[in-house]
Amino acid sequence: MSATTSSERVAECFAQLRASGRRALVPYVTAGHPSPDATVDLLQGLEHAGADILEIGVPFSDPMADGPIIQASSQKALAAGMTFDGVLAAVSRARLRIPTVLFTYLNPLLAAGRDALSRAADAGFHGVLVTDLPVGADASLEQWLGDGPLAFIRLVAPTTPATRMVEIAQHGSGFVYLISRLGVTGVRDQLPADLPETVGRLRQATELPICVGFGVSRPEQAQAVARLADGVVVGSAMVRAADESLDSAFTLAASLRAAIDTVSP
Amino acid sequence: MPAHDSTLAPSASDRFGAFGGRYVPETLIPALDELERAYDDARADPSYIADVEHMLNTYVGRPSPLSDAPRLSRHVGARVWLKREDLNHTGAHKINNTVGQVLLARRMGKHRIIAETGAGQHGVATATVCARYGMECVVYMGEEDMRRQALNVWRMRLMGATVVPVTSGTRTLKDATSEAIRDWVATVVDSHYVIGSVVGPAPYPRMVRDFQSVISREARQQMLEQAGTLPSTVIACVGGGSNAIGVFAAFIDDPAVQLVGVEAAGEGLETAHHAASLSKGTPGVLHGTLSYLLQDAGGQVHPAHSISAGLDYPGVGPEHAYLKDIGRATYVAVTDHDALEGFKLLSRLEGIIPALESAHAVSWLASQRGRWRADESVLVCVSGRGDKDVAQVSEMGILGP
Numbered sequence: 320m321s322a323t324t325s326s327e328r329v330a331e332c333f334a335q336l337r338a339s340g341r342r343a344l345v346p347y348v349t350a351g352h353p354s355p356d357a358t359v360d361l362l363q364g365l366e367h368a369g370a371d372i373l374e375i376g377v378p379f380s381d382p383m384a385d386g387p388i389i390q391a392s393s394q395k396a397l398a399a400g401m402t403f404d405g406v407l408a409a410v411s412r413a414r415l416r417i418p419t420v421l422f423t424y425l426n427p428l429l430a431a432g433r434d435a436l437s438r439a440a441d442a443g444f445h446g447v448l449v450t451d452l453p454v455g456a457d458a459s460l461e462q463w464l465g466d467g468p469l470a471f472i473r474l475v476a477p478t479t480p481a482t483r484m485v486e487i488a489q490h491g492s493g494f495v496y497l498i499s500r501l502g503v504t505g506v507r508d509q510l511p512a513d514l515p516e517t518v519g520r521l522r523q524a525t526e527l528p529i530c531v532g533f534g535v536s537r538p539e540q541a542q543a544v545a546r547l548a549d550g551v552v553v554g555s556a557m558v559r560a561a562d563e564s565l566d567s568a569f570t571l572a573a574s575l576r577a578a579i580d581t582v583s584p
Numbered sequence: 585m586p587a588h589d590s591t592l593a594p595s596a597s598d599r600f601g602a603f604g605g606r607y608v609p610e611t612l613i614p615a616l617d618e619l620e621r622a623y624d625d626a627r628a629d630p631s632y633i634a635d636v637e638h639m640l641n642t643y644v645g646r647p648s649p650l651s652d653a654p655r656l657s658r659h660v661g662a663r664v665w666l667k668r669e670d671l672n673h674t675g676a677h678k679i680n681n682t683v684g685q686v687l688l689a690r691r692m693g694k695h696r697i698i699a700e701t702g703a704g705q706h707g708v709a710t711a712t713v714c715a716r717y718g719m720e721c722v723v724y725m726g727e728e729d730m731r732r733q734a735l736n737v738w739r740m741r742l743m744g745a746t747v748v749p750v751t752s753g754t755r756t757l758k759d760a761t762s763e764a765i766r767d768w769v770a771t772v773v774d775s776h777y778v779i780g781s782v783v784g785p786a787p788y789p790r791m792v793r794d795f796q797s798v799i800s801r802e803a804r805q806q807m808l809e810q811a812g813t814l815p816s817t818v819i820a821c822v823g824g825g826s827n828a829i830g831v832f833a834a835f836i837d838d839p840a841v842q843l844v845g846v847e848a849a850g851e852g853l854e855t856a857h858h859a860a861s862l863s864k865g866t867p868g869v870l871h872g873t874l875s876y877l878l879q880d881a882g883g884q885v886h887p888a889h890s891i892s893a894g895l896d897y898p899g900v901g902p903e904h905a906y907l908k909d910i911g912r913a914t915y916v917a918v919t920d921h922d923a924l925e926g927f928k929l930l931s932r933l934e935g936i937i938p939a940l941e942s943a944h945a946v947s948w949l950a951s952q953r954g955r956w957r958a959d960e961s962v963l964v965c966v967s968g969r970g971d972k973d974v975a976q977v978s979e980m981g982i983l984g985p
């Protein structure tokens with residue numbers, strides 16, 4: 320284990336990428352999908368295929384921000400018995416070299432207890448992102464997350480006003496996750512036309528690295544996003560590929576990696 | 585009108601004690617801010633209030649009557665009074681809220697309305713008001729509930745609404761609510777989401793309460809006029825809790841009035857098949873609000889069960905969680921079996937077929953014979969009529985051969 324704290328690993332990762340003129344590939348997977356047994360292999364294989372950071376989702380029974388693909392993956396993972404502790408155990412067993420972000424809805428995180436964040440850090444997580452805890456929603460929980468051992472990654476939406484973008488960035492660390500479009504997670508044909516403008520507004524608001532997700536699925540889309548942002552999150556497309564086979568997920572990750580690497584800053 | 589000035593439940597806050605809040609994706613925050621501003625602006629505007637009252641009086645049929653119930657009174661051993669929300673247009677209390685919210689959406693310049701529905705009563709009430717104003721209406725309904733409440737699906741379609749079957753999760757109200765939120769996250773710029781109960785993120789719980797509080801503002805005055813006294817006890821069924829908050833609201837500051845919410849005990853509180861979030865749940869976050877919730881140790885939401893689709897929800901409004909914790913209201917539960925007895929009882933004794941939801945309140949009342957003196961008054965909210973349930977119940981053979 321390195322001497323840096325868990326939360327610093329995410330910032331360090333982006334500093335290294337910037338120094339080498341590269342953009343981050345950030346695949347999302349639902350822990351326990353396609354099966355609890357496959358999760359460790361999936362995480363290791365995605366690292367090998369060129370992921371810079373992994374977002375690892377805690378399955379939840381009522382994922383209101385997710386579209387059909389990630390909903391189905393959560394149901395499948397829960398039906399197979401995946402739990403919060405199971406997620407931590409899988410990451411611990413995977414012994415990854417790249418930073419990992421715990422991606423969760425609030426309720427399973429609350430149920431995991433006040434020591435959930437330190438247990439996650441001990442298991443090898445470096446960041447945490449809570450889908451349904453927007454800035455200003457709950458001062459004491461936000462303080463718990465902000466003061467904890469993990470980088471607290473906050474979300475910005477296309478509907479977020481510029482003044483609120485500043486506030487969000489001030490209350491977050493690691494990177495800012497920019498939701499590319501209105502709506503839930505899912506595979507879309509096109510990137511939203513106003514994405515460059517939204518990224519531009521967010522750049523004005525913060526110096527934190529910006530990762531863009533929601534609807535990014537194909538290599539050419541990833542390439543277009545990499546021209547604008549510091550990182551590209553691919554969720555539903557990755558989950559759909561993993562549903563076919565682990566190799567499909569690894570092939571997708573490698574093709575996304577190649578596409579992103581054609582972009583020079 | 586909607587003003588509710590109780591010191592126990594502050595209108596201006598997004599919290600009821602520790603409960604409530606806004607636990608939603610970031611995309612919805614600006615929309616909730618906009619809704620909150622628009623609502624607070626509207627409730628201070630006499631022309632909006634006049635529009636709502638005009639619709640309630642000339643379209644919904646308010647004020648709804650307060651009926652005495654002589655035969656049920658003898659059965660229970662107290663003076664029973666029934667607040668007749670079943671006589672509203674569309675057959676339930678739900679329309680009190682949809683009138684207020686649809687008029688608010690028009691004020692905000694939103695032309696598309698989204699709603700979730702369980703039993704179908706809120707969906708029908710929303711489709712109705714949308715038809716009246718020529719607005720697009722999309723209603724999300726669990727596939728399982730569409731089967732149980734086919735007639736309400738047909739009604740919504742007749743009035744021009746689109747009913748979208750929800751096939752995810754448990755295919756009931758919980759999942760319909762998630763699906764409505766997913767629609768809203770994508771269409772938030774031109775759509776308004778009309779939540780049907782006192783649940784969801786702020787400002788919905790207090791806004792829906794304010795619209796439903798017309799029930800108790802009328803009932804309190806009617807009790808004083810017709811009974812000459814306030815009730816000793818006010819009883820209402822609780823799913824999400826909108827008719828209960830509505831009939832409690834104006835009595836909250838009357839400390840002598842006991843407030844009783846009746847949850848659905850389904851197959852029994854000792855089983856896993858019930859919908860009694862307040863009686864058996866623990867605090868958690870679902871659909872944007874912190875409240876009591878049926879959940880497992882890992883924070884996964886437990887599917888609810890009730891014979892009545894309208895009570896079949898694993899969460900409950902945050903104000904009820906607060907009223908429970910401070911001891912101002914008491915929450916009890918009635919099984920499917922006993923609710924059917926209540927359904928029969930009110931039909932036989934008073935010629936009023938209640939909704940299965942309301943039958944839970946009637947059943948608890950009937951079980952409490954001896955609790956009150958004969959001259960004490962008890963108020964029960966008949967939140968809806970049972971026409972929608974007749975097909976389902978008739979198949980159960982409760983009348984015997």
